[in-house]
Amino acid sequence: MVKLYALSVFRRAPEGGTVLLKGSYDLQSFGFFQRGSVQEFMTFTSQMLVERTQPGGRQSVKEQEYMCHVFVRADGLAAVLVSDAEYPHRVSHTLLTKAIEDCAAANDWKTANTETLRNYKALDVMLARYQNPKEADALTKIQAELDETKIIMHNTIEAVLERGEKLDDLVAKSEGLSSQSKMFYKTARKTNSCCNF
């Protein structure tokens, strides 16, 4: 499936800490009772990836049939896109650049937070428009200078973690995840691991 699920913008404060500025989601393909947890997990993963990306760097992480693309600008403004693995990843990175430029132009991002950006709708529009990658073809041509070799690629989320870190622990410690989401995570883990003893 060629699909975009989530596009979000974060601020990385120089003194540490990452703040979600705006997230926009398209989760219609998930079940009603799972949507809340899926959204929490996408935000959680996005934030985790932003924290583990060098300023000025780009990363792409494959996790099952999903892809997460991260771009952190040198000044600390960051964007994350969660898409299906079939969505052309070059287009995804171009979209990230565009999202960051848009957000920086339209808002005073250094002081902004989710509250002040409540009415900022450009991300929603972008997420809806580029569901069809044909739309993005023109965009890719303009931004041909994207240097693909600088994108760091990972085959699982675990590969992004620092030494000694475990995803299970991060999930358990996270404050952004509700207890129901944590339960979802545990069940999914159990279901996925039934084949390898």
Place this chain on the structure above:
Amino acid sequence: MGDARDPDEFFDLAEKIIQNINTVFEKDGSLDEFDIVPVESQSNRSPVIHVNHKLALESWCVPFLYSHSFKCFTQLLPNRKVSAGNHKNQHRNGSTSVRNGSIGSHEGHTFVNSRLTEGDRTERKLNLSRILILLNPDLTLAWNYRREAFIQCCMQFQHELHLVSLVASRKPKSSEVFMYRKWLVKHILNEDLKGDNIEQIFTREMQAAGKAAEAYFSNYHAWDYRRWLLETFLGGSFCPDEFKLTILNSEKNCSDNWVERHISDHSGFHYRQKLLSQMSLLECNVNGVFQLFTKELENNLSLVMRFPGHEALWYHRRFLLQFLVPKLQMELTENLNNHHQPMETNWECEVWQCCEDKIQYLKKKEEDLVKSILTVNASLVDDASVNFITKDSSNLSILYSQKHAKWLFMMFEWIIDNN
């Protein structure tokens, strides 16, 4: 469920949950989603969640709710051997306790069953089988009971379809779901139907199949059901001719949108192939077929270029050529056979020339495709500024285009330089 519960409490709780679920179904006729929500510890409230026309059960109650419903359900079925021997014993015990007037509560469900009137028994069986198929759609026993009940006119067609959709919302790839759906629709088509009804049924069924296909990647059962619907409605005398045209057009539109977004879903492409074959039947001559298929080849070309490394696209291309080229070749040989003597009129010459041109045109197109894929991707593989994901898909593209060239040679003996 690991904890050792008191059988009484077990029984009461399960009955209460069943009651709650039945109430939800009575109250809300437009439920559109069912799910099981993972919740670890049970609180004092009911595990049945009903919001916004969606129904969910908390996961802790599922194991014993299922085994309780299964037990009660199988005991109600007449003349059936129940696999576990102890059910039989319980049944005997149950009936004795009723006679004696002292009711052992751990045989409670047998007691409840034996006290029911015939109508109540049917209703209870329907309710229990509903819970069973929601929790486990692969239980043919429960589906079959519903089939029997449907024949005896216990339920409404609409309600049944609705329930099937609800089951499919959690398990979109269950084959039983679509087999039952097919059975229901077949049944209703055998009865006399008016035009409006036909259109209504068709649109609704297509939507149901579409929803399931969207929910699960390469959902064979959903697409197969959809194909069956298409062929049944197009081939059936119950369906007016103008509606058949509408069907083809709307399905074409639908499939156009689908393939743009699901480039590696072969089930979806297979449906499209069936659809194209049906559409080609409407064309009165080979020219029309040629136009229809070259347009499709163009669409496929743009997808192959835009999404490198997806095999399903190449298989679709094979189908298109394998359908079209033999048709043209046949036309060609027929023309040759009809005229042993040299062709006399210009017109005959033209027809012959036209087919020959078309074949050459197709061959040229394939040559161009393979060549351009090879050059574009070969340069990408050598490009140092390209990362390995792009390289992987480029390598796949090269592989598929080489395979394609080989296939073209085997099929039509077209020689295409692929190095």
